[in-house]
Amino acid sequence: MSAEAITAQPENHSEAHAHHHHEQPFIEKYIFSTDHKMIAKQYLITGLIMGFIGIAMSLLMRLQLAWPDEKFWIFEALLGKFGTDGVMDPSIYLALVTIHGTIMVFFVLTAGLSGTFSNLLIPLQIGARDMASGFLNMLSYWLFFLSSVIMVSSLFVEAGPASAGWTVYPPLSALPQAIGGSGMGMTLWLVSMTIFIASSLLGSLNYIVTVLNLRTEGMSMTRLPLTVWAFFVTAIIGVVSFPVLLSAGLLLLMDRSFGTSFFLSDIYIQGEVLAHQGGSPVLYEHLFWFLGHPEVYIVLLPALGITSEVIATNARKPIFGYRAMVASILAIAFLSTVVWGHHMFVSGMNPFLGSVFTFTTLLIAIPSAVKAFNYITTLWKGNLQFNPAMLFSIGLVSTFITGGLTGIILGDSTLDINVHDTYFVVAHFHLVMGISALYGLFAGVYHWFPKMFGRMMNKNLGYVHFWVTAVGAYGVFFPMHFIGMAGLPRRYYTNTAFPYFDDLSDTNVLISVFAMVTAAAQIVFIYNFISSIFYGKRATQNPWNSTTLEWTAPVEHIHGNWYGELPKVYRWSYDYSKLNADESDYVIPGQDFIPQNVPLMEGEEELNH
Amino acid sequence: MTAFLVIIVLALLAITFWQISKVYNLSKPSGDDGVIANDKDNQKQGKIMLIFMVFLYGLMIYSFVNLSKFYLPEASSAHGSSYDQLMFISIGVIMVVQVITQILLHYFAYKYRGKKGKRALFYADNNTLEFIWTVIPVVVLAGLIIYGLVSWTQIMNPQQDEDTMVVEIYAYQFDWRARYAGKDNVLGKANVRFIEGVNQLGVDETDEYGKDDVIVNELHLPVNKPVIFKFRSQDVLHSAYFPFFRSQMNVVPGMITEFGFTPTTTSKEIKNSEYMLEKVKRINEIRKERSEDLIAEGRTALDDYEFEYYLLCNKICGVTHYNMQMKIVVEEEEDFNKWMEEQQTFGELLAQQ
Numbered sequence: 001m002s003a004e005a006i007t008a009q010p011e012n013h014s015e016a017h018a019h020h021h022h023e024q025p026f027i028e029k030y031i032f033s034t035d036h037k038m039i040a041k042q043y044l045i046t047g048l049i050m051g052f053i054g055i056a057m058s059l060l061m062r063l064q065l066a067w068p069d070e071k072f073w074i075f076e077a078l079l080g081k082f083g084t085d086g087v088m089d090p091s092i093y094l095a096l097v098t099i100h101g102t103i104m105v106f107f108v109l110t111a112g113l114s115g116t117f118s119n120l121l122i123p124l125q126i127g128a129r130d131m132a133s134g135f136l137n138m139l140s141y142w143l144f145f146l147s148s149v150i151m152v153s154s155l156f157v158e159a160g161p162a163s164a165g166w167t168v169y170p171p172l173s174a175l176p177q178a179i180g181g182s183g184m185g186m187t188l189w190l191v192s193m194t195i196f197i198a199s200s201l202l203g204s205l206n207y208i209v210t211v212l213n214l215r216t217e218g219m220s221m222t223r224l225p226l227t228v229w230a231f232f233v234t235a236i237i238g239v240v241s242f243p244v245l246l247s248a249g250l251l252l253l254m255d256r257s258f259g260t261s262f263f264l265s266d267i268y269i270q271g272e273v274l275a276h277q278g279g280s281p282v283l284y285e286h287l288f289w290f291l292g293h294p295e296v297y298i299v300l301l302p303a304l305g306i307t308s309e310v311i312a313t314n315a316r317k318p319i320f321g322y323r324a325m326v327a328s329i330l331a332i333a334f335l336s337t338v339v340w341g342h343h344m345f346v347s348g349m350n351p352f353l354g355s356v357f358t359f360t361t362l363l364i365a366i367p368s369a370v371k372a373f374n375y376i377t378t379l380w381k382g383n384l385q386f387n388p389a390m391l392f393s394i395g396l397v398s399t400f401i402t403g404g405l406t407g408i409i410l411g412d413s414t415l416d417i418n419v420h421d422t423y424f425v426v427a428h429f430h431l432v433m434g435i436s437a438l439y440g441l442f443a444g445v446y447h448w449f450p451k452m453f454g455r456m457m458n459k460n461l462g463y464v465h466f467w468v469t470a471v472g473a474y475g476v477f478f479p480m481h482f483i484g485m486a487g488l489p490r491r492y493y494t495n496t497a498f499p500y501f502d503d504l505s506d507t508n509v510l511i512s513v514f515a516m517v518t519a520a521a522q523i524v525f526i527y528n529f530i531s532s533i534f535y536g537k538r539a540t541q542n543p544w545n546s547t548t549l550e551w552t553a554p555v556e557h558i559h560g561n562w563y564g565e566l567p568k569v570y571r572w573s574y575d576y577s578k579l580n581a582d583e584s585d586y587v588i589p590g591q592d593f594i595p596q597n598v599p600l601m602e603g604e605e606e607l608n609h
Numbered sequence: 610m611t612a613f614l615v616i617i618v619l620a621l622l623a624i625t626f627w628q629i630s631k632v633y634n635l636s637k638p639s640g641d642d643g644v645i646a647n648d649k650d651n652q653k654q655g656k657i658m659l660i661f662m663v664f665l666y667g668l669m670i671y672s673f674v675n676l677s678k679f680y681l682p683e684a685s686s687a688h689g690s691s692y693d694q695l696m697f698i699s700i701g702v703i704m705v706v707q708v709i710t711q712i713l714l715h716y717f718a719y720k721y722r723g724k725k726g727k728r729a730l731f732y733a734d735n736n737t738l739e740f741i742w743t744v745i746p747v748v749v750l751a752g753l754i755i756y757g758l759v760s761w762t763q764i765m766n767p768q769q770d771e772d773t774m775v776v777e778i779y780a781y782q783f784d785w786r787a788r789y790a791g792k793d794n795v796l797g798k799a800n801v802r803f804i805e806g807v808n809q810l811g812v813d814e815t816d817e818y819g820k821d822d823v824i825v826n827e828l829h830l831p832v833n834k835p836v837i838f839k840f841r842s843q844d845v846l847h848s849a850y851f852p853f854f855r856s857q858m859n860v861v862p863g864m865i866t867e868f869g870f871t872p873t874t875t876s877k878e879i880k881n882s883e884y885m886l887e888k889v890k891r892i893n894e895i896r897k898e899r900s901e902d903l904i905a906e907g908r909t910a911l912d913d914y915e916f917e918y919y920l921l922c923n924k925i926c927g928v929t930h931y932n933m934q935m936k937i938v939v940e941e942e943e944d945f946n947k948w949m950e951e952q953q954t955f956g957e958l959l960a961q962q
Contacts, residue, residue, distance in 0.1 A: 090928045090929060090931065091928045094925065094928070094930070097925075164925060165925045169846055169924075169925075171844065171845045171846065171862055172845040172846065172925065172926060172927065175844075175845070178782065178844060178845050178926075178927055179927045179928060180928075264862075264863070265862060265863025265864075266800060266801050266802075266843075266862055266863045267801065267843070267844055267862050267863075268781075268801035268802075268804050268811070268843045268844065269782075269843075269844045269845075273801055273802050273804070278863075279863065280861070280863055280864065281846055281861055281862065281863070282861060282864070315721075315729060316723070316729040317729045317730065317731065317732065318731065318732070318733040319733075320732065320733065320734070320735075321733075321734055321735075321739050322733065322734070323734070324739050346848065346857045346858050346859055347859045347861070348840075348858065348859050348861050348864060348866035351761065351762070351765035351766065354761060354765070355758050355761060355762070358754060358757060358758060358761070359754060359758075362750045362753065362754050363750075365746060365750055366743060366746050366747055366750065369742065369743075369746040370739070370742060370743055370746075372710065373710075373738075373742045374739075375714075376710065376713050376714050376717060377732075377738070379714070379717040379718055379721060380717050380721065380730075380732075381721060381729060381730035381732065382717075382721045382723075382729045382730070383721065383723045383724065383727045383728065383729040384651065384655070384718060384721050384722050384723045385645075385646045385651060385723045386646045386650055386651050386654035386655065386658075386722065386723070387645065387646045390646075391654065394658070394714065394715075394718050397714055398665075398711060398714055398715070401706075401707065401710050401711065401714070402707060402711070405703035405706060405707055406703065408699060408702070408703055408750070408753065409696070409699050409700070409703070412695070412699065412753065412754075412757040413757065413758075413761045414692060414695055414757045414758075414760040414761045414764065415692070415695060415696055415699060415757065417692070417764070417855060417856065417857050418681075418692065418852060418855045418856075418857060420848075420857055420923070421848060421850075421857075421923045421924060422923070456642075456644035456645070457644065458643055458644065459643060459644055459645065459646060459650065460643065463650075463654065467657060467661070470661060471661070471664060474664075474665060474668055475668065478668050478669065478672055479668075479672050479676055481672075482672055482676035482677065482679050482680070483676075483679065485677075485679060485680045485681070486679035486680065486681065487681050487850075487852030487853075489850065489921065489922075489923040491925045491930065491931075492930070492931035493930075493931045494931060495931065497931060497932040497934070498919075498921075498934070499892055499896065499911075499914035500888075500892070500914075500916065500919075502892045502895050502896060502914070503679075503888070503891050503892050503895060504679065505895070507676060507679075536644075537642055537643065537644050543644070543645060544645075574733065576729065576731070577728055577729040577730070577731050578731045579731060592728070592729070607733055607734075
């Protein structure tokens with residue numbers, strides 16, 4: 001682990017290379033940049049800002065749920081006419097539910113997580129100079145930015161933003177007569193999501209082409225780090241499923257604006273019968289969840305990929321069962337497209353279909369279990385370096401197990417009957433995809449911060465951030481399962497109308513307090529993040545003694561990523577603590593890792609992993 | 610003014626964190642750069658990992674001891690007991706897995722915390738292990754799937770005979786109605802296009818089967834008699850959720866959905882069950898406390914709570930979604946028949962016009 005680590009770095013910096021330097025104007029460098037590293041930073045910062053808005057919304061909801069009778073000046077300050085005299089209006093509560101879900105799922109955990117790290121890591125880890133198309137990549141970011149602006153601006157619409165839940169089921173989302181948010185707010189939601197999907201598709205196609213075509217010499221698919229595998233497969237799922245959401249959105253738009261009846265039939269509202277005839281809301285549910293469920297894995301797989309890399313690096317061990325991990329990713333990806341019906345067990349769908357979807361859904365638990373066991377085995381007999389990224393990765397495995405296990409209950413059509421749409425569901429998916437994916441995001445930021453900004457984040461603030469978040473997240477979501485078991489439906493503005501639930505109020509207060517503490521801990525992160533960008537300690541080239549190619553690239557950002565020729569790859573990415581033939585020392589004496597661009601040593605065997 | 614206060618609070622928080630980080634910087638021993646974990650950090654974080662494990666188990670135990678009382682009372686429907694059984698088995702299985710894996714995860718994190726000079730084991734693969742932990746979930750899940758699917762098929766395909774009562778549950782923003790099929794046990798045709806005046810449910814006035822239908826806003830069910838619900842919505846999606854009967858079905862405009870169950874516990878029985886007596890007592894204590902506060906503020910006190918079965922809406926349906934409920938009364942058959950006698954039929958309702 002010496003500073004003079006062997007990295008087979010090309011010595012001659014002045015060697016001619018294809019991409020020559022020149023000073024870029026500000027706009028080209030920071031705004032309309034086509035460089036994947038800059039685009040990654042743009043995604044990250046936009047995602048974090050959206051995350052700030054989304055988490056702030058969840059706090060408003062928690063205030064309302066814990067103290068439904070109290071007045072809060074902050075409601076009036078932030079919600080304006082929907083919070084007159086500090087009392088939250090029921091309609092804005094539903095809007096908060098809707099926009100919180102939309103922002104967190106799509107804008108933070110899809111674009112902010114996958115967008116950031118796919119962009120940063122795919123070219124750097126496969127040894128490419130940039131994405132296959134820098135221009136499409138830039139376009140992808142700016143479409144994402146535009147959709148974020150539209151989504152945020154929908155918050156300021158007169159009748160309120162979309163309020164039909166993040167799934168925007170029609171007819172509620174189709175009829176402005178049914179709820180105020182289904183007017184202009186809903187139109188903006190649909191426009192924003194349409195642009196978002198275009199952005200996501202441009203990005204995904206780019207990732208797929210880059211991984212398939214631009215791998216450097218020697219980087220076979222089976223030598224790819226698991227991060228790249230995860231991003232690659234995520235992009236494929238995105239390309240398969242996002243267009244279906246687009247079609248659902250467009251049909252909904254047609255129903256709303258052009259009098260078609262894809263999803264509407266037999267409706268009497270506000271004293272009149274609507275002309276729509278023959279459509280079915282269940283059709284919309286099918287189309288929506290055909291994206292909606294794979295979306296969970298679009299969010300989760302990149303987080304798991306990041307975790308694989310961070311755990312292996314910090315355990316100083318190869319990831320256990322590389323091939324099984326790749327197989328699990330592929331199995332999860334395939335199964336994720338045939339399980340959507342488990343969101344619809346009680347939708348009125350044929351019960352026989354319910355049986356089929358129960359079967360496929362419980363199947364998906366198998367590759368997930370394999371992944372969890374492999375992470376635990378990777379820790380076994382390691383030499384664990386508790387950097388903040390490592391803590392977040394271990395935290396992810398923990399919440400992934402806790403949240404995943406309750407999926408066995410929800411995925412079982414019989415058991416789903418009575419916990420469907422209750423707080424049990426809210427607890428389940430927040431742990432398994434919300435918190436887990438956020439931990440993956442944080443692990444990625446702490447781990448690759450030096451690669452992004454050339455500086456290091458403060459570890460002590462990272463520790464504070466992690467432990468408060470870990471305690472808080474469990475404090476919020478573990479007790480919440482029991483509220484769901486009591487039969488309390490989600491998306492209720494208050495349950496004071498049901499005295500039956502009065503004895504849940506203490507638990508609701510407890511949950512809200514945990515939520516506020518957890519949110520406060522994120523301020524530590526924001527402070528650490530911003531101050532480290534400007535004042536952090538300067539990073540060395542390979543601060544974590546890692547094997548992957550991005551750490552062979554210079555700290556300063558240059559066009560084309562490497563001076564001179566691209567690195568060549570001779571081994572897989574997990575040669576940590578590998579011993580030489582007579583087991584007297586590491587393969588490289590005194591250094592417990594072998595970067596991928598170091599040729600096999602004499603007498604060294606490349607393992608058949 | 611409020612915005613100003615917010616800015617001050619944020620600024621103060623920022624200063625606090627800045628100072629905290631300065632303290633950290635000053636307190637760290639020489640040689641620590643504050644950015645990469647060293648042996649001291651590994652020691653400390655490993656131990657915190659163990660403390661966190663204690664917290665996690667503490668939280669789980671606390672939740673199970675103190676919060677499992679929230680779990681709904683014993684099911685009041687015939688299929689409900691097999692539902693509860695499957696639920697308890699599933700919770701048992703997942704808690705076993707949870708307890709084992711979380712211990713391994715956190716204990717390994719503690720046990721193998723890093724130390725300078727220590728060698729990690731280069732251990733990349735083991736087919737036997739992989740095989741074992743693929744097969745174990747397969748076997749356990751296969752068991753749960755089979756058990757679940759058998760129950761599912763039974764619940765979703767209830768036997769229908771002459772004895773089965775047919776009731777329509779009708780949903781609209783933001784209330785419920787129940788329509789009984791009447792003496793002929795056949796519901797009259799209905800469509801939203803027939804809605805007019807007192808005919809709020811859009812029953813076809815020319816359909817003879819509809820004349821004896823009875824429309825009410827409180828659902829009465831005779832105990833131990835199978836009932837099939839036909840759900841109809843007039844505007845948006847709703848979901849008819851009967852938590853005490855372990856039943857739920859979405860109510861979809863433009864189509865008729867179904868769910869059937871047999872109530873087995875009367876309202877009177879459940880009110881006097883140990884579970885419910887305790888629950889209602891607890892709730893009334895809370896309401897009493899709250900009432901004292903309310904009276905002090907010069908507002909009216911809360912009424913005492915008495916338990917009744919209810920049906921509630923469980924699919925986001927609009928502004929007052931949170932208060933869309935209908936009372937359910939389960940009673941002996943003769944009480945039910947007596948109650949039914951007193952109700953006006955649809956035909957009588959029209960005749961009044």
